Amino acid sequence: MARLLALLMVVFISAIALDQSLVYAKFSKSMYFTAGANNQSTMLGNGDDLQLVLDQTAGTRIQSKQTFLFGSIQMLIKLVPGNSAGTVTAYYVSSSGSTHDEIDFEFLGNVSGQPYIIHTNIYTHGNGSKEQQFYPWFDPTDGFHNYTIHWNPTEIVWYVDSLPIRVFRNYENEGIAYPNKQGMKVYSSLWNADNWATQGGLVKINWTHSPFMAKFSQFRPRACLWKGQASISQCASNTIAANWWTVPVYKQLSYAQFGQFNWVRDNFMIYDYCKDSKRFNGQIPPECFRQQF
Numbered sequence: 001m002a003r004l005l006a007l008l009m010v011v012f013i014s015a016i017a018l019d020q021s022l023v024y025a026k027f028s029k030s031m032y033f034t035a036g037a038n039n040q041s042t043m044l045g046n047g048d049d050l051q052l053v054l055d056q057t058a059g060t061r062i063q064s065k066q067t068f069l070f071g072s073i074q075m076l077i078k079l080v081p082g083n084s085a086g087t088v089t090a091y092y093v094s095s096s097g098s099t100h101d102e103i104d105f106e107f108l109g110n111v112s113g114q115p116y117i118i119h120t121n122i123y124t125h126g127n128g129s130k131e132q133q134f135y136p137w138f139d140p141t142d143g144f145h146n147y148t149i150h151w152n153p154t155e156i157v158w159y160v161d162s163l164p165i166r167v168f169r170n171y172e173n174e175g176i177a178y179p180n181k182q183g184m185k186v187y188s189s190l191w192n193a194d195n196w197a198t199q200g201g202l203v204k205i206n207w208t209h210s211p212f213m214a215k216f217s218q219f220r221p222r223a224c225l226w227k228g229q230a231s232i233s234q235c236a237s238n239t240i241a242a243n244w245w246t247v248p249v250y251k252q253l254s255y256a257q258f259g260q261f262n263w264v265r266d267n268f269m270i271y272d273y274c275k276d277s278k279r280f281n282g283q284i285p286p287e288c289f290r291q292q293f
Contacts, residue, residue: 059191071223084109086194086205101179124177183226
C-alpha cells in the first residue's frame with residue numbers, strides 16, 4: 001500500500017510539472033496590451049499573430065499573463081522595414097522591482113540600406129551593463145525569423161534561427177549573480193528610443209515614415225510556470241521528468257552548436273562588454289574570464 005501511495009504521489013507531481021511546461025500560447029489567450037498601447041496595435045487572425053505599432057502618439061507593449069522560471073521562450077518576428085532609425089523592437093523576459101532579473105533581445109533600427117543591430121543584455125538583481133551586439137546575417141524585415149531565449153539552471157542561450165549567438169553560464173558559486181530565483185513574464189514592445197538607439201542617438205526618428213509596424217507570430221513558451229517560492233526548487237529539479245531543460249544535453253553547447261556560435265561571433269559580433277576595458281576603468285566583470293558556452 002505504501003509503495004502504491006508513493007507511486008501515485010510521483011505521478012501526481014509529474015503531472016503538475018508537465019502542466020507547467022505546456023503553456024497555451026496564442027497571443028489572444030496568453031498575452032495582453034499594457035496601458036497606453038497604440039490603438040492601431042492588434043492581434044490578428046486566430047490570435048496567433050500580432051502587430052505592434054509606433055507613431056507620434058504612442059508606442060506599444062504587450063506582456064504575458066503567466067510568469068515563468070526556466071524553459072524556452074520563442075517567437076517569430078518580422079522587424080520594421082525601411083527607415084527604422086530611432087525605433088527599438090524589444091522581446092525579453094523580466095521580473096519586476098529594483099532588483100529585477102531580465103534577459104533581452106532588442107532590435108535597434110537604422111536608416112534605409114543600413115543593417116539592424118541585434119542587441120542582447122542580461123540583468124541580475126537589477127544590474128545590467130552586459131551588452132553584446134551583432135549584425136544580422138539576413139534581412140530581418142523581409143520575413144519572419146525565430147528568436148529564442150533558452151534559460152535553465154546551468155546557462156542562458158540566445159538563439160537566432162536556431163543558431164546560438166550568446167551564452168551566459170551560471171557561476172553563482174563563484175559570486176557571480178545568475179537569474180534563478182525570480183519568475184519572469186514575457187514582453188514585446190515597439191518604442192521610440194531615438195535618444196540612443198541609432199548611432200548613439202545622432203539619428204532621430206523620421207516621423208514621415210510612421211506608423212512603424214513590427215509583426216510577431218507563434219509565441220511559444222515551453223517553460224515552467226512560476227507559482228511562488230516553491231518554484232525555485234521545483235522548476236530547477238532534474239528529477240522531474242517534465243523539466244526537459246535540466247537534462248544534460250542542455251547544460252552546454254554541443255560540438256556543432258559551438259561551431260555555429262563561433263561562426264556568428266567571429267563574423268557578425270560588433271560589440272562585447274567584456275572587451276570594453278575603458279568603460280569599466282580596467283575592471284572587467286568577472287564572468288568575462290569564465291567559459292561562456
